[in-house]
Amino acid sequence: MFKNFKNIAVIGTQWGDEGKGKIVDLLSEDADYVVRFQGGDNAGHTVNFDGIRIALHSIPSGIIHENAINVLGNGVVLNPSRLLEEIAHLKSLSLMRGKLRISERAHVITSHHIEMDKNSSLSLKIGTTGHGIGYTYLDKVGRKGTRIIDLLEQGNEEIKKLKEFICDTRVLLQDAIDKGKRILFEGAQGTMLDIDFGTYPFVTSSTTTLGGIFSGTGVRVRDLFVLGVAKGYITRVGNGPFPTELKGEMGDFLRERGNEFGATTGRPRRCGWLDLVALKYAASINGLDGLALLKLDVLSGFEEVKVAVAYDVDGKYIMRFPSSTNILKKIDPVYETFPGWGDISKIDTYEALPKEVKDYISFIEDFTKVKVMLVGNGPDRKNRLYNKKS
Numbered sequence: 001m002f003k004n005f006k007n008i009a010v011i012g013t014q015w016g017d018e019g020k021g022k023i024v025d026l027l028s029e030d031a032d033y034v035v036r037f038q039g040g041d042n043a044g045h046t047v048n049f050d051g052i053r054i055a056l057h058s059i060p061s062g063i064i065h066e067n068a069i070n071v072l073g074n075g076v077v078l079n080p081s082r083l084l085e086e087i088a089h090l091k092s093l094s095l096m097r098g099k100l101r102i103s104e105r106a107h108v109i110t111s112h113h114i115e116m117d118k119n120s121s122l123s124l125k126i127g128t129t130g131h132g133i134g135y136t137y138l139d140k141v142g143r144k145g146t147r148i149i150d151l152l153e154q155g156n157e158e159i160k161k162l163k164e165f166i167c168d169t170r171v172l173l174q175d176a177i178d179k180g181k182r183i184l185f186e187g188a189q190g191t192m193l194d195i196d197f198g199t200y201p202f203v204t205s206s207t208t209t210l211g212g213i214f215s216g217t218g219v220r221v222r223d224l225f226v227l228g229v230a231k232g233y234i235t236r237v238g239n240g241p242f243p244t245e246l247k248g249e250m251g252d253f254l255r256e257r258g259n260e261f262g263a264t265t266g267r268p269r270r271c272g273w274l275d276l277v278a279l280k281y282a283a284s285i286n287g288l289d290g291l292a293l294l295k296l297d298v299l300s301g302f303e304e305v306k307v308a309v310a311y312d313v314d315g316k317y318i319m320r321f322p323s324s325t326n327i328l329k330k331i332d333p334v335y336e337t338f339p340g341w342g343d344i345s346k347i348d349t350y351e352a353l354p355k356e357v358k359d360y361i362s363f364i365e366d367f368t369k370v371k372v373m374l375v376g377n378g379p380d381r382k383n384r385l386y387n388k389k390s
């Protein structure tokens with residue numbers, strides 16, 4: 001289905017953990033390049049391959065395909081020792097199949113950044129992953145960061161071990177574009193964690209939205225299809241506003257059923273109903289061309305399924321995602337309720353999905369004005385149903 005598009009960006013529409021790894025894994029079969037453009041090893045992209053569940057942190061999810069050149073762009077921040085560990089782990093499973101290229105301009109996460117992140121009261125308040133991401137970006141914009149090229153020139157031993165992968169990835173990608181190669185951009189985290197458009201200050205420190213591709217790679221990409229990824233419900237790890245959060249039994253049930261524990265930190269994820277106000281906001285910021293809606297099987301067996309369609313703030317309905325942290329705290333979501341559905345994990349075509357699921361999807365499409373192109377009905381690679389009509 002996606003073969004008609006030359007370049008594709010896969011962007012999270014929620015607070016991360018939408019299942020981007022699974023989508024990138026599927027799409028990278030046909031990609032020449034798979035590119036990460038922001039974030040670092042705070043990401044945890046889970047890929048299920050031949051019964052093996054692998055959580056990738058820095059390396060793009062295309063690495064398990066021989067054809068793909070996997071690029072870590074200049075916008076990424078890198079922890080060299082964690083990266084070397086990830087490479088060794090993939091090699092031990094014979095899954096380091098594609099090539100890896102690292103931007104010499106990427107900034108380096110040091111032990112000092114990690115210490116600061118683990119111990120600062122700000123990090124505790126936000127509930128960061130503790131991987132030094134924010135403090136590395138802080139030094140970058142403060143113009144006192146260290147880049148891969150700087151360490152290479154200093155003869156740093158760890159960086160020497162990565163030497164074969166390091167290059168000017170901007171030139172590499174420009175050349176690929178000039179030759180008409182197919183590029184897949186793998187967003188990390190999600191729109192609601194974006195440094196500008198997320199629930200500031202409870203966000204990550206990079207541009208997780210579409211704009212991050214341009215600054216994080218240095219190339220002008222034409223013919224770009226923007227695919228948003230959402231789950232049929234929402235999760236959030238760490239602190240901060242979450243209007244549709246389900247506390248109590250229902251939230252616990254979703255967490256267990258959906259195995260909603262952080263791939264990077266193991267932390268339990270907060271769970272809640274799908275928020276269409278937030279999804280519409282994400283669709284607009286990223287100019288989404290299509291949507292992948294995953295984990296609908298997790299909602300099987302619920303008597304009813306809800307989606308938020310507006311926010312009630314002090315008795316006034318609002319439809320726009322607010323910038324104010326104070327308003328976000330006061331939101332009472334207004335829900336549309338749908339009848340639930342039974343087990344859909346064995347279904348193998350989109351057409352065969354029950355009417356309840358199709359009605360739910362149509363409502364999402366009408367509300368967001370974005371077509372659902374793919375539905376996920378289970379954790380495995382085969383659990384993907386393409387909507388041929390989209």
Ligand code: IMP
Nearest residue numbers: 016042043044127128129203204237238
């Ligand atoms: P940091 O990116 O480690 O600075 O953490 C900032 C916020 O982003 C925290 O709420 C983290 O839990 C969240 N976060 C960072 N990376 C991810 C991710 O890959 N998935 C989900 N949440 C993330």
